[in-house]
Each structure stands twice: as C-alpha cells, then as structure tokens.
Amino acid sequence: MKTLKERAAGTPGTGLRIDDLHVRFSGARVIDGLSLTVAPGEIVGLAGRNGAGKTTTLRSISGLVARSGGVIELDGVRLPSRPESVARAGVAHVPEGRGIFADLTVEENIRLGLVRKVPAAQTLRGALEEAFPVVVRLRDQKAGRLSGGEQQMVALFRGLIGKPRVLLVDEMSLGLSPRALLTAIEALAELGRAHGIGVLVVDQNSRMLHEHCDRVYLLGGGRVRLWDDTSNIASAYFE
Numbered sequence: 001m002k003t004l005k006e007r008a009a010g011t012p013g014t015g016l017r018i019d020d021l022h023v024r025f026s027g028a029r030v031i032d033g034l035s036l037t038v039a040p041g042e043i044v045g046l047a048g049r050n051g052a053g054k055t056t057t058l059r060s061i062s063g064l065v066a067r068s069g070g071v072i073e074l075d076g077v078r079l080p081s082r083p084e085s086v087a088r089a090g091v092a093h094v095p096e097g098r099g100i101f102a103d104l105t106v107e108e109n110i111r112l113g114l115v116r117k118v119p120a121a122q123t124l125r126g127a128l129e130e131a132f133p134v135v136v137r138l139r140d141q142k143a144g145r146l147s148g149g150e151q152q153m154v155a156l157f158r159g160l161i162g163k164p165r166v167l168l169v170d171e172m173s174l175g176l177s178p179r180a181l182l183t184a185i186e187a188l189a190e191l192g193r194a195h196g197i198g199v200l201v202v203d204q205n206s207r208m209l210h211e212h213c214d215r216v217y218l219l220g221g222g223r224v225r226l227w228d229d230t231s232n233i234a235s236a237y238f239e
C-alpha cells in the first residue's frame with residue numbers, strides 16, 4: 001500500500017492517463033468510457049469525425065467541461081477540476097479557434113502562456129523563436145491583425161513557452177499552409193521529445209496524424225474505437 005505522501009507525490013514520468021471518462025450534455029452521452037494515455041515525450045493523435053467528441057475530450061482534461069465519471073491523472077496524480085489549477089499543474093491547451101486575444105499584441109498573448117512561474121532561462125522561448133521566426137517578426141503587432149495561420153503559430157508558441165508537462169492541441173492544421181503545418185508539427189514533436197512533454201494533437205487530417213504521431217486514437221461512439229501505431233485507419237475512419 002502506498003502512503004498518503006507517496007500518493008500525493010504521484011508516479012513520476014507516467015504522463016497523462018485518462019481512464020473511463022464520461023461527459024454528458026443534457027443527458028446525451030458525448031464521451032462514454034474513453035481511456036487513453038500520453039507518455040512524456042510522446043506525440044499522440046486523436047482523430048474522429050465531426051461531433052465525435054475530440055474537443056470535448058480536450059476540454060474535459062483542461063477542466064473546461066465537467067465530467068460525469070472517470071479519472072484524469074498526470075504522473076499518477078489526479079488533475080484538479082478548475083481550469084487555472086489544471087494549467088498550473090502543467091497542462092497547456094491550444095483551443096479550437098486558437099483563443100487569441102485580438103486586442104493584445106503577439107508578445108502579450110505569448111506571455112499568457114507563462115501561467116506557471118518558470119525562470120526565464122528555462123522557458124522554451126529560444127527554441128520556439130527558431131521554430132517560428134514569423135512570430136518574432138510580428139511580436140509587437142496587435143494579434144487580431146494577424147492571418148489565421150500566423151495566429152495559429154502564436155497559439156502554439158504560447159502553448160509551449162512555459163514548458164508544460166502536456167500540450168493539448170485542437171485542430172492543429174487550422175489555417176496553416178502544408179509547409180507551415182509540417183514545420184509546426186515537427187517542432188512540437190522535437191521539443192516534446194527533447195523536454196519530455198507529452199503532446200496530444202486533434203486534427204481532421206488523420207493521414208497527417210499518422211505521418212507525424214507515435215500513435216493515433218480513433219474516437220467513435222464516445223470512446224476509443226481503435227488505436228494504432230501503424231499507418232492505416234482510413235477504413236475505420238470513413239466507414
């Protein structure tokens with residue numbers, strides 16, 4: 001039996017674990033027994049058709065929707081339910097629609113990603129500036145003036161700057177050109193591996209997820225229908 005102290009300390013290095021998650025909206029079972037894991041340094045895809053519950057899954061990890069059942073843990077410790085506390089525990093979320101504040105500058109938006117007190121030298125700012133030079137160039141612009149793809153790069157930059165334990169990215173490819181998408185997902189995978197950050201990526205483009213993720217989960221009927229570390233879930237996805 002673990003002591004209380006050991007339980008509070010959790011299990012270092014086990015990453016994100018969701019077990020038997022249930023979410024209901026007005027009685028409808030949108031998430032109905034979903035289980036998945038994301039280990040530190042791993043990049044994992046979450047695919048599924050429109051309305052399958054991908055955004056709801058990410059929002060329930062972040063405490064933005066209430067769950068009716070199930071366990072969500074980070075390194076063996078249950079995540080708190082309030083969004084600010086989840087963020088402080090080390091979960092960063094790039095939401096559907098990007099969550100950019102139009103009236104703030106790019107730099108001000110980015111600083112919002114520093115919710116945890118991280119010494120300046122320990123942020124990923126330097127590596128992100130190399131990966132996203134466009135963001136550096138636009139630093140003093142009002143974020144609302146940026147193109148959709150530029151805003152997505154700012155959202156990814158903000159998500160990673162505080163070196164989270166886990167990064168959740170909804171609609172990864174939104175607004176990004178194929179080339180910008182490739183650069184961005186390679187940067188996520190590399191930084192994730194280098195710093196032990198688990199990355200959970202939602203996208204409509206399951207082929208892209210298969211090309212770049214270590215594993216891909218397919219969501220259907222409110223739960224994982226299939227997870228796959230090989231290259232083809234197309235038949236299940238389109239059936």
Ligand SMILES: Nc1ncnc2c1ncn2[C@@H]1O[C@H](COP(=O)(O)OP(=O)(O)OP(=O)(O)O)[C@@H](O)[C@H]1O
Nearest residue numbers: 025026030048049050051052053054055056057096
């Ligand atoms: N706050 C809410 N209240 C009621 N129903 C909701 C709410 N949020 C989501 N839903 C419903 O839950 C289902 C799953 O929605 P969700 O946004 O998680 O899907 P998704 O997989 O992200 O889809 P998409 O690929 O279109 O983004 C949908 O049927 C949606 O209408």
Ligand SMILES: [Mg+2]
Nearest residue numbers: 054055056096
């Ligand atoms: Mg969605």
